[in-house]
Amino acid sequence: MANAHSYKPSRLRRAESLRSLVRETRLDKESLIMPLFFKEGKAAEAIPSMPGISKMPETVLLKEIEALDKLGIKAVLLFGAANGKDESGSASYDEKSAFHKAIRAIKRTSDIVLIADVCLCAYTSHGHCGIVDKKGAKIDHQKTLDALAKIAVSYAEAGVDMVAPSAMTDGQVKSIREALDKNDFGETAIMSYSVKYASSFYGPFRDIYKSSPVFGDRKSYQMDPGNKREALREAMLDVKEGADIVMVKPALAYLDIIGAVREKVDVPVAAYNVSGEYSMVKAAQLKGWLDEKTVALEMLNSIKRAGADMIITYWAKEAAQWI
Numbered sequence: 001m002a003n004a005h006s007y008k009p010s011r012l013r014r015a016e017s018l019r020s021l022v023r024e025t026r027l028d029k030e031s032l033i034m035p036l037f038f039k040e041g042k043a044a045e046a047i048p049s050m051p052g053i054s055k056m057p058e059t060v061l062l063k064e065i066e067a068l069d070k071l072g073i074k075a076v077l078l079f080g081a082a083n084g085k086d087e088s089g090s091a092s093y094d095e096k097s098a099f100h101k102a103i104r105a106i107k108r109t110s111d112i113v114l115i116a117d118v119c120l121c122a123y124t125s126h127g128h129c130g131i132v133d134k135k136g137a138k139i140d141h142q143k144t145l146d147a148l149a150k151i152a153v154s155y156a157e158a159g160v161d162m163v164a165p166s167a168m169t170d171g172q173v174k175s176i177r178e179a180l181d182k183n184d185f186g187e188t189a190i191m192s193y194s195v196k197y198a199s200s201f202y203g204p205f206r207d208i209y210k211s212s213p214v215f216g217d218r219k220s221y222q223m224d225p226g227n228k229r230e231a232l233r234e235a236m237l238d239v240k241e242g243a244d245i246v247m248v249k250p251a252l253a254y255l256d257i258i259g260a261v262r263e264k265v266d267v268p269v270a271a272y273n274v275s276g277e278y279s280m281v282k283a284a285q286l287k288g289w290l291d292e293k294t295v296a297l298e299m300l301n302s303i304k305r306a307g308a309d310m311i312i313t314y315w316a317k318e319a320a321q322w323i
């Protein structure tokens with residue numbers, strides 16, 4: 001026990017207490033969401049461009065989720081994948097897939113909040129987020145909506161708490177909401193990638209599932225970084241279609257957008273601190289040019305201050321130990 005006589009009041013400590021008393025933004029681990037990448041097979045595979053992050057098979061995933069839970073992380077965003085890719089990405093909604101099996105295993109062993117990314121790009125041979133029409137010229141809208149709804153229902157069936165459609169197909173929230181309700185999954189929530197810019201900050205992510213489009217790019221369905229009013233329109237439209245949470249992505253170059261969306265909608269706003277934002281700090285840390293911990297916390301703090309209610313970040317696990 002501390003001896004009362006040995007205690008020395010410290011002016012420094014008092015100054016820090018005062019600072020924390022009047023602090024406007026607090027970063028808490030409860031609002032951090034950790035993205036996790038699934039792979040088939042037995043062994044985990046490190047992602048070279050994202051130090052500390054790997055693709056994980058079921059057994060490793062289960063251990064990782066247990067560790068995150070112990071650290072106080074409340075939610076994870078799961079990315080699925082399958083070895084077999086085809087034109088229409090049909091492995092994505094195959095209920096017998098290894099990924100669906102992994103979701104069921106997580107549900108049996110953990111009560112962490114499970115959010116699953118709903119997209120086709122990790123499953124299509126051409127790497128686009130939707131189904132490409134016969135001429136290979138553009139996305140077949142209706143076929144893509146149907147596939148996305150099928151994926152969402154199959155994930156809900158396996159047990160996820162929330163689905164996060166990221167394909168940027170107009171009307172995806174509405175069609176997923178209707179499909180979920182029709183199949184008795186009224187409780188399954190939707191976190192929509194409502195405001196997703198055509199950004200170069202996704203670079204490292206596309207290496208993960210070799211999901212760069214083999215032809216064309218994603219500009220026809222991702223937003224122009226110059227546009228702000230359009231972002232508000234997209235966010236409001238998704239709320240109307242039934243989104244429970246809207247997301248802005250990426251985060252750091254779009255802090256003004258996070259703030260504007262926060263003002264506009266009455267649902268929680270999530271910000272996605274994407275792969276490139278993570279990798280550039282990791283790279284600078286490896287070179288000894290920046291102090292990763294303080295830089296990362298400063299970035300996360302700025303995203304919170306801008307108005308994000310929750311942050312999807314590859315630092316979630318480390319930040320839970322830093323905070």
Ligand code: PBG
Nearest residue numbers: 119121166201202205274275276
């Ligand atoms: C698409 C998807 C992407 C990301 C999340 N979901 C890639 C893209 O839109 O090109 C990027 C996440 C990141 O960079 O961390 N399914």
